[in-house]
Amino acid sequence: MSTETSFQDSSISRQRPHFAVLDGMRGIAAICVVIFHFSEMVIWDYSKLWIGHGFLAVDFFFCLSGFVLGYAYDDRIAKMGLWSFLKARIVRLQPMVVFGSVLGLIAFYANPFGITPGYGPARMVLIFAASVLLIPYGAMQERGRNLFSLNAPSWSLFWEYVANLVFGVVLYRAGRKVLVALTLLSAAWLCGTAHRAGSLSGGWSARNFWDGGARVAFSFCAGLLVYRSKWRPRTGLGFVGLGLLLFLALVMPYARGAWVREAAVVILYFPLLVAMGAGAVVGPKMERLCRFSGELSYPLYMTHYAVIWIWGDFAGKHNLASRGFGTAVAFGVLSMIAVAWTTLKLYDEPLRSYLRTRV
Numbered sequence: 001m002s003t004e005t006s007f008q009d010s011s012i013s014r015q016r017p018h019f020a021v022l023d024g025m026r027g028i029a030a031i032c033v034v035i036f037h038f039s040e041m042v043i044w045d046y047s048k049l050w051i052g053h054g055f056l057a058v059d060f061f062f063c064l065s066g067f068v069l070g071y072a073y074d075d076r077i078a079k080m081g082l083w084s085f086l087k088a089r090i091v092r093l094q095p096m097v098v099f100g101s102v103l104g105l106i107a108f109y110a111n112p113f114g115i116t117p118g119y120g121p122a123r124m125v126l127i128f129a130a131s132v133l134l135i136p137y138g139a140m141q142e143r144g145r146n147l148f149s150l151n152a153p154s155w156s157l158f159w160e161y162v163a164n165l166v167f168g169v170v171l172y173r174a175g176r177k178v179l180v181a182l183t184l185l186s187a188a189w190l191c192g193t194a195h196r197a198g199s200l201s202g203g204w205s206a207r208n209f210w211d212g213g214a215r216v217a218f219s220f221c222a223g224l225l226v227y228r229s230k231w232r233p234r235t236g237l238g239f240v241g242l243g244l245l246l247f248l249a250l251v252m253p254y255a256r257g258a259w260v261r262e263a264a265v266v267i268l269y270f271p272l273l274v275a276m277g278a279g280a281v282v283g284p285k286m287e288r289l290c291r292f293s294g295e296l297s298y299p300l301y302m303t304h305y306a307v308i309w310i311w312g313d314f315a316g317k318h319n320l321a322s323r324g325f326g327t328a329v330a331f332g333v334l335s336m337i338a339v340a341w342t343t344l345k346l347y348d349e350p351l352r353s354y355l356r357t358r359v
Helices: 020-040 054-073 082-110 121-132 154-169 176-197 206-228 238-250 258-279 284-306 308-317 326-356
Strands: none
Touching (some): 020 238, 020 258, 020 284, 082 121, 082 284, 082 326, 284 326
16 A cells, blocks of 8 residues: 555755654554555455554555645745656655565565466566556466556555646645545545445555545545645644554454445545644654654555565465464564665665755
8 A cells, every 4th residue: 555655755844844743653554554464465354354454554645645745845846847846756756666676576586485487587577667667567467466566565656656746737736626626526436436346445456456546536635635724633642642543543343334434534534633643742752753653654665565475475385364473473564664774774865865966
């Protein structure tokens, strides 16, 4: 989670409307991803997890990304040029990619349950470099050949960069008919992927690499289409109501033919939620909460996995699957929220501010 990750660009003019509820929903999705990752390390059978569809939060991130980039850059990318656009996205995304990789490396060596054997300094330098540069490298068999073994969620950032590049080269100038056609084609690809795999949980491993391509292709195009369609249905649900609707998709119970319902959620439900979130209005206090939630989402998504493998080793050693682990997960999630907020204020925001004046 996944996720996605797609986040409000601080270079957008303050004079333009701000979609506060979408910020808030992004934060809810990020917290759900963290809960899901803590939980799956104890119980790998998603059908037995109360938040077993938490991985779908990444598809929501991708959809939100298409909407946000359309909003932020559709009318100015031609003037600013491709290189300036890409630099802006690198400044926005890359600091946390690097930081998450550093945390993952520290956690790898600081694991009190032992370092995985067979990974000497030279190999770890290669794994770390691939993680920082977002070069897929499924090197660790012990970690499911995860594309980014030091910081698993980076797989979605890899696809986020791909989507950004495609947007900057092709999609920003694509007409409505072309965008509709691409969205329909990618929906067919997504359904084919879900049917073949039996789920939409792939994309994170060397074994299911192209599943991530299908997931980002549809959701990004769908989000961009929602933005360009100016579809903003008014609703009285507000942040709390829409956040609950998003949460319900992530705790959706399993049943036979689960891939059909997962595809339906991604293809129909998430674009609708993004559109409703864009049309929702909240008061000043709730807007501040939404902004806080949105600001927290990216650093939370990119820092929490540093402790997940340690937690998994701990859970396995103490057989937490047969005992209650809810309190431990709650403590872990709250701790990672504190870490994410500290990272945002002491590292991410200051570094991005500095980089914007230098590049």
